[in-house]
Amino acid sequence: xxxxxxxxxxxxxxxxxxxxxxxxxxxxxxxxxxxxxxxxxxxxxxxxxxxxxxxxxxxxxxxxxxxxxxxxxxxxxxxxxxxxxxxxxxxxxxxxxxxxxxxxxxxxxxxxxxxxxxxxxxxxxxxxxxxxxxxxxxxxxxxxxxxxxxxxxxxxxxxxxxxxxxxxxxxxxxxxxxxxxxxxxxxxxxxxxxxxxxxxxxxxxxxxxxxxxxxxxxxxxxxxxxxxxxxxxxxxxxxxxxxxxxxxxxxxxxxxxxxxxxxxxxxxxxxxxxxxxxxxxxxxxxxxxxxxxxxxxxxxxxxxxxxxxxxxxxxxxxxxxxxxxxxxxxxxxxxxxxxxxx
Amino acid sequence: xxxxxxxxxxxxxxxxxxxxxxxxxxxxxxxxxxxxxxxxxxxxxxxxxxxxxxxxxxxxxxxxxxxxxxxxxxxxxxxxxxxxxxxxxxxxxxxxxxxxxxxxxxxxxxxxxxxxxxxxxxxxxxxxxxxxxxxxxxxxxxxxxxxxxxxxxxxxxxxxxxxxxxxxxxxxxxxxxxxxxxxxxxxxxxxxxxxxxxxxxxxxxxxxxxxxxxxxxxxxxxxxxxxxxxxxxxxxxxxxxxxxxxxxxxxxxxxxxxxxxxxxxxxxxxxxxxxxxxxxxxxxxxxxxxxxxxxxxxxxxxxxxxxxxxxxxxxxxxxxxxxxxxxxxxxxxxxxxxxxxx
Numbered sequence: 001x002x003x004x005x006x007x008x009x010x011x012x013x014x015x016x017x018x019x020x021x022x023x024x025x026x027x028x029x030x031x032x033x034x035x036x037x038x039x040x041x042x043x044x045x046x047x048x049x050x051x052x053x054x055x056x057x058x059x060x061x062x063x064x065x066x067x068x069x070x071x072x073x074x075x076x077x078x079x080x081x082x083x084x085x086x087x088x089x090x091x092x093x094x095x096x097x098x099x100x101x102x103x104x105x106x107x108x109x110x111x112x113x114x115x116x117x118x119x120x121x122x123x124x125x126x127x128x129x130x131x132x133x134x135x136x137x138x139x140x141x142x143x144x145x146x147x148x149x150x151x152x153x154x155x156x157x158x159x160x161x162x163x164x165x166x167x168x169x170x171x172x173x174x175x176x177x178x179x180x181x182x183x184x185x186x187x188x189x190x191x192x193x194x195x196x197x198x199x200x201x202x203x204x205x206x207x208x209x210x211x212x213x214x215x216x217x218x219x220x221x222x223x224x225x226x227x228x229x230x231x232x233x234x235x236x237x238x239x240x241x242x243x244x245x246x247x248x249x250x251x252x253x254x255x256x257x258x259x260x261x262x263x264x265x266x267x268x269x270x271x272x273x274x275x276x277x278x279x280x281x282x283x284x285x286x287x288x289x290x291x292x293x294x295x296x297x298x299x300x301x302x303x304x305x306x307x308x309x310x311x312x313x314x315x316x317x318x319x320x321x322x323x324x325x326x327x328x329x330x331x332x333x334x335x336x337x338x339x340x341x342x
Numbered sequence: 343x344x345x346x347x348x349x350x351x352x353x354x355x356x357x358x359x360x361x362x363x364x365x366x367x368x369x370x371x372x373x374x375x376x377x378x379x380x381x382x383x384x385x386x387x388x389x390x391x392x393x394x395x396x397x398x399x400x401x402x403x404x405x406x407x408x409x410x411x412x413x414x415x416x417x418x419x420x421x422x423x424x425x426x427x428x429x430x431x432x433x434x435x436x437x438x439x440x441x442x443x444x445x446x447x448x449x450x451x452x453x454x455x456x457x458x459x460x461x462x463x464x465x466x467x468x469x470x471x472x473x474x475x476x477x478x479x480x481x482x483x484x485x486x487x488x489x490x491x492x493x494x495x496x497x498x499x500x501x502x503x504x505x506x507x508x509x510x511x512x513x514x515x516x517x518x519x520x521x522x523x524x525x526x527x528x529x530x531x532x533x534x535x536x537x538x539x540x541x542x543x544x545x546x547x548x549x550x551x552x553x554x555x556x557x558x559x560x561x562x563x564x565x566x567x568x569x570x571x572x573x574x575x576x577x578x579x580x581x582x583x584x585x586x587x588x589x590x591x592x593x594x595x596x597x598x599x600x601x602x603x604x605x606x607x608x609x610x611x612x613x614x615x616x617x618x619x620x621x622x623x624x625x626x627x628x629x630x631x632x633x634x635x636x637x638x639x640x641x642x643x644x645x646x647x648x649x650x651x652x653x654x655x656x657x658x659x660x661x662x663x664x665x666x667x668x669x670x671x672x673x674x675x676x677x678x679x680x681x682x683x684x
Contacts, residue, residue: 003345003346003348003349004345004346004349004431004435004436004439004628005345005431005435005439005625005627005628005629006345006624006625007345007346008439008440008442008628009442009627009628011442012442012443012446012628016443016446016447037447038447039446039447040446040449040583040637042583042584042639043446043449043627043631043639046626046630046631046639047446047627047631049611049615049620049623049627050623050624050627052615052616053615053616053617053620053623053624055616059615089346089347090440093346093347094436094437094440095436095437097346097350097436098350098432098436100350100351100353100354101353101354101357104354104358104381104382104385104386104389105358105379105380107381107382241382241384242384269391273391273395273401274394274395274397278391278395281391281392281395282347282351282392282395283347283348285347285351285388285389285391285392286346286347286350286351287347288388289385289389290350295382295384295385297384297385297388
């Protein structure tokens with residue numbers, strides 16, 4: 001019940017600049033901090049109770065001065081990542097979740113409609129609303145940075161393969177494929193809605209991969225282009241319910257020749273939901289149902305395996321990250337590789 | 343970071359009626375629940391992952407049927423209290439806290455302004471906005487029911503005393519004084535803004551205490567009426583910063599004769615904020631700064647004692663509830679009794 005207030009109290013200490021001030025000038029009192037950030041010192045003292053209780057910040061009982069405790073020992077880059085996720089929860093989720101029940105009943109994003117007068121999903125809304133875009137994209141870039149190297153270490157792309165990055169947006173996935181895959185001679189094609197083409201090709205040029213990359217415009221729900229050896233499906237399937245996932249995978253199956261493979265990167269729940277490491281179920285259902293899609297949400301690894309098999313694939317790999325070995329991480333991703341067999 | 347989504351995911355299971363359905367018909371599947379509550383079964387399954395993980399609800403892996411687990415063992419009245427607090431956090435706090443930083447900077451409730459176009463504090467806003475009033479008043483009634491019996495067991499009101507209930511709203515505190523105090527022959531006067539008089543007197547009549555109760559209209563910041571042996575200050579001082587608390591207590595001191603006493607009931611933080619039992623700091627700063635007052639928040643018991651002494655009082659009692667002995671409770675209250683000495 002105190003979850004929302006804990007998040008916002010901690011985030012507000014960052015937003016007000018208190019944490020940065022204490023890093024530069026340890027020992028500042030509530031009165032000094034209040035003057036520096038333009039806030040009532042009594043309010044600063046109230047906000048700092050929580051980080052003091054949690055050991056993030058320490059307070060000297062004699063002087064009343066504060067200094068960073070655990071926050072001072074966390075690497076700045078890691079602290080920035082934590083703040084980015086807190087900001088995403090604030091901007092993309094906090095107010096929107098007020099309408100979770102109405103969103104589930106209607107299968108639509110009531111919060112986006114009420115708060116932004118927007119009909120559609122978050123991925124469309126980020127095009128029009130800068131606050132949503134900046135908060136969400138910053139967080140997603142962080143997720144990609146953390147998970148894609150793991151993905152490319154764990155899949156096998158044959159040398160010289162023709163690779164299709166499904167729903168590849170504006171080319172980041174294709175660029176990462178060139179950067180992170182150890183296979184040589186790859187040609188990577190981003191497949192997404194036609195309106196992404198211009199920005200995608202510009203990204204290819206600015207990253208020096210234009211000659212080994214291309215763009216095809218289309219809609220994964222209509223059909224997937226043929227002529228590729230490997231299809232990548234990253235950060236995508238968790239947006240949909242089973243019916244749509246099966247439609248997408250069926251279109252991939254039909255586009256591949258025998259021997260062609262699909263490699264999927266997706267957040268997964270552990271097969272035993274009661275495991276402590278299922279932290280994903282604390283956030284994803286509300287994230288997808290109330291804030292981003294009005295449907296969808298990750299599945300268990302075994303569920304994705306079953307759905308691949310229902311579409312005709314032979315699953316050759318199904319692995320998941322071990323959340324218990326990833327301190328501070330909220331989300332375990334899974335990789336599923338599958339082949340179209342004769 | 344997952345706090346807001348945890349709260350709303352659990353609350354939505356109640357709001358959709360899923361928990362009530364499972365109490366009546368254990369074993370319902372996501373498909374059956376979805377049909378019954380008018381929601382996509384895949385969304386119901388996503389929402390139920392969290393209560394299953396936490397052991398509140400159990401899922402039969404073979405049938406896919408759900409039944410109440412811990413939620414079935416919690417007394418219904420206790421479960422209702424938990425839901426009332428979750429609802430208060432949703433309605434009074436969730437969206438409002440988005441503006442915590444702006445509220446702290448301005449010392450005003452930016453969330454109330456943005457969401458309700460209301461200038462003022464929550465206690466004024468509940469007069470105009472039914473959703474806020476119902477959610478907040480239900481929660482406050484629950485708090486009063488839990489804490490006031492403890493308060494009256496722990497203070498000494500002399501027989502036949504003339505009692506003033508400071509900021510007594512529409513008479514509930516006076517009525518509880520008659521009901522819960524073991525002293526006989528009391529006359530209790532509610533002191534609050536003049537516009538509360540009519541409803542207060544009606545409450546006295548409907549509770550059969552009209553002959554032993556009265557109402558005085560006024561403003562605690564201007565002056566407190568004289569002629570009373572005992573002043574009660576319940577659920578009030580935590581709304582203000584030190585300057586205002588001292589103004590109120592000074593006015594009480596000036597109104598009392600030598601030997602007169604004040605009894606205060608207020609949420610308190612433990613003297614050692616790093617104690618695990620300081621759960622209050624997880625919620626109160628955001629509650630007061632962003633959602634109800636734009637200032638204020640509870641203090642440590644020792645702070646209130648010091649402020650009473652600064653106003654001239656001799657403190658005769660200062661006790662606090664032990665949160666560790668109150669399973670599930672978020673908030674520890676304190677009692678301070680003090681006397682005006684010659």
